[in-house]
Amino acid sequence: MNRQMDAELLIDHFQTMLRIRFHEEAIKKLFAQGKIGGSTHLCIGQEAIAVGVIGLLKKEDYIVSTHRGHGHMLAKGGQLKPMLAEILGKNDGYCKGKGGSMHIASIELGNLGANGIVSGGLPIAVGSALSARMRKTDQITVVFFGDGASNEGNTHESMNLASLWKLPVLFLFENNHYAVSTEISRSMAGSMAKRAAGYDIPFTEVDGNDVEAVHFAAEEVIDHVRSGNGPFVMQCNTYRMEGHYFGDAMVYRTSAEVEEWRKKDPILHVEQLFRERSILTADEIASLRAGIQAEVDDAVAFAENSSQPALDSIFSDVYSEWQ
Amino acid sequence: MNNTRMISYREAVAEAIAEEMARDPRVFLMGEDVGVHGGAFAASKGLYDKFGPERVRDTPISESAIVGAGVGAALTGMRPIVEIMYMDFMAMAMDSIVNQAAKVKYMFGGRAQVPLTIRTAFGAGRGNAAQHSQSLESWLILIPGLIVVMPSTPYDAKGLLKSAVRNNNPVIVIENKSLYGSTGEVPEDEYVVPIGKAAVRREGRDVTMIATSRMCNLAASAIEKLSAEGIDVELIDPRTLKPLDMETIAQSIAKTHRVVVVNEGHNTGGFSNEISSKIMDHCFFDLDAPVIRVASEDVPIPYNSVLEAEVIPAEKDILAAVKKVMAF
Incomplete structure (x- = not known):
């Protein structure tokens, strides 16, 4: 398939991918400085999937994200300042410091939430898709899940239900090859293609590190889902370049394997396309990089200066009021 | 309370659902056998004929997905009532109840709400044995973000369920299997029983x-x-x-x-x-x-x-x- 994306769109996607990458790199630094606690999962190496798929959605479409969800949120219109403020647990964060990295959400932006429970979001996606249909809108829901989640009961219950009811759900399978330390060949029997077929759901598989391949495949898939034909399963193969968490010694894989995937870096791939197609010069690329880095630096400063939530805020937001 | 009549606990439940569905198009019912069959305990009898399969949805036996779908629908503008046939089966749906429904509002800094009603039936005394008889309410009261009600009369079964549906939080309505056939006075006119009042x-x-x-x-x-x-x-x-x-x-x-x-x-x-x-x-x-x-x-x-x-x-x-x- 030699279809080429429009140059302007490719530049736009490149910038969003950089924004995600630099955001994640900033978190690495903040973690090393001891400014972030808990579990923060980075999506370095997986940027092309979030950008390629979500870039095709309408503002009112829904995404349901995962514990490795910063890229999904930024691609859906999430802003760097409230993202980083949330990850630092600050008052200006998307969740006022109550959610953190694993629970970033914005109903307004159509992100029904990252999720700390592997597979926890799949049933929610079935519900938002059902809701869209009952409200007679053409909204679709894209639910991201990984190779780890693919073996949870929730995933199977949700695929069955979505297919049975022909709901507008795109099951976006991000195969980054590792569920914490367990490589997919040691966790998954059969294949996602066969599983999708078992539920009568059409399936496609693409190179998740190639933003163009993701874009063109997702275009067809989204059209199918939005047209009322029921769900679709799209598998994007990628690689989790970082450990599962910060400080993961990664004894379960070789550095040679990591280096092999580093050559397939989705951002370097786009830069190569820019050169091949004479879209941008090296200087222009450097200037774009510097611009995005400045945005991220500015957002880090904002987040670090944001105030701590008030102590008595622990008691708010547990319940909506009732009479 | 001028005009009352004697109706059963199960009729009171069905009336509450029917009234709330008629009042608010965002309300719908889903669960195992709630539609054509009218519910395992006949507590949704007649609703399928009245409202049709889109709003009275029979589901596969998938408790986690049923409750989780309720959360997703509630987050996006609907007001679902989901049924877990026996309270014991809630064990299959605990992630959707405990980690999702109950916590979404707080985790998202208050910028979301989950107006979800979960009905279920509990109780021993009927020879249902160990997996169909438990009283697991203390599992639920442990969880901040949930509201838990347990009606003992037809009057309360109707009035509390109506309040649950109108509440903007996840409310678990725990009905009693042995009480579905019991009868009591229930007003003809509209009423609700407030949540949080003994x-x-x-x-x-x-x-x-x-x-x-x-x-x-x-x-x-x-x-x-x-x-x-x-x-x-x-x-x-x-x-x-x-x-x-x-x-x-x-x-x-x-x-x-x-x-x-x-x-x-x-x-x-x-x-x-x-x-x-x-x-x-x-x-x-x-x-x-x-x-x-x-x-x-x-x-x-x-x-x-x-x-x-x-x-x-x-x-x-x-x-x-x-x-x-x-x-x-």
């Missing part, structure tokens, strides 16, 4: 008895026998377990100074312990005797009816508890 079923001066769901009805008949012996028991039905109406309970204890708690949950970790401990927190200096609890034995519910009756609270246990608390 009912004083009988006034008395000697002992405060706090009893939930079917245990409240069992307590009422035991109390009449005690009355003949000159012991005057005040009976309180909490109706809402979370948040618990401690004000009504404390007012009663300030008068009686003695308390018996009757709940079908297990002796260890059951809801009776929670009430007892809250009484310690709020009413210690009003007490003339320790709180006496009547609860199920710490064994799974056995199938054999004689054994089952021995495990769950019976009238004799309630009578003995009152005698014990009066002996102080």
Whole structure:
């Protein structure tokens, strides 16, 4: 398939991918400085999937994200300042410091939430898709899940239900090859293609590190889902370049394997396309990089200066009021 | 309350759902066998014919997906009522209830709400054995973000369910399997029962008895026998377990100074312990005797009816508890 994306769109996607990458790199630094606690999962190496798929959605479409969800949120219109403020647990964060990295959400932006429970979001996606249909809108829901989640009961219950009811759900399978330390060949029997077929759901598989391949495949898939034909399963193969968490010694894989995937870096791939197609010069690329880095630096400063939530805020937001 | 009629608990449930669905197009019902079949306990009988398959949805047996889909629909503008046929099956849906429904609002900094009603049926005494008889309400009251109600009469079954559907939080409505056929007076006119308000079923001066769901009805008949012996028991039905109406309970204890708690949950970790401990927190200096609890034995519910009756609270246990608390 030699279809080429429009140059302007490719530049736009490149910038969003950089924004995600630099955001994640900033978190690495903040973690090393001891400014972030808990579990923060980075999506370095997986940027092309979030950008390629979500870039095709309408503002009112829904995404349901995962514990490795910063890229999904930024691609859906999430802003760097409230993202980083949330990850630092600050008052200006998307969740006022109550959610953190694993629970970033914005109903307004159509992100029904990252999720700390592997597979926890799949049933929610079935519900938002059902809701869209009952409200007679053409909204679709894209639910991201990984190779780890693919073996949870929730995933199977949700695929069955979505297919049975022909709901507008795109099951976006991000195969980054590792569920914490367990490589997919040691966790998954059969294949996602066969599983999708078992539920009568059409399936496609693409190179998740190639933003163009993701874009063109997702275009067809989204059209199918939005047209009322029921769900679709799209598998994007990628690689989790970082450990599962910060400080993961990664004894379960070789550095040679990591280096092999580093050559397939989705951002370097786009830069190569820019050169091949004479879209941008090296200087222009450097200037774009510097611009995005400045945005991220500015957002880090904002987040670090944001105030701590008030102590008595622990008691708010547990319940909506009732009479 | 001018015009009332006698209807069953299950009819009261079906009426509540029908009225709320008619009032608000965002309300819909889904669960296993709730549609064509009318519900395992016939508590949604007639709704499928009235509202059709889109709004009264039969689901596959997928408890986690049913509740999780309820969360997703509630987050995006609908007001679902989902049914978990037997409370025991809630174990299959606990992630969707505990980690998703209950916590979304808080985790998202208050910028979301989950107006979701989860109906389920609990209770022993019917020979359903260990996996279809449990009283698991104390699992749920542990979780901030959930509201838990447990009606004992047709009046409350209808009024609390209507309040649950209108509430913007996840509300678990725990109905009792043995009560579906019981009847009671229910107004013709529109009404709701507020969440968080206990009912004083009988006034008395000697002992405060706090009893939930079917245990409240069992307590009422035991109390009449005690009355003949000159012991005057005040009976309180909490109706809402979370948040618990401690004000009504404390007012009663300030008068009686003695308390018996009757709940079908297990002796260890059951809801009776929670009430007892809250009484310690709020009413210690009003007490003339320790709180006496009547609860199920710490064994799974056995199938054999004689054994089952021995495990769950019976009238004799309630009578003995009152005698014990009066002996102080």
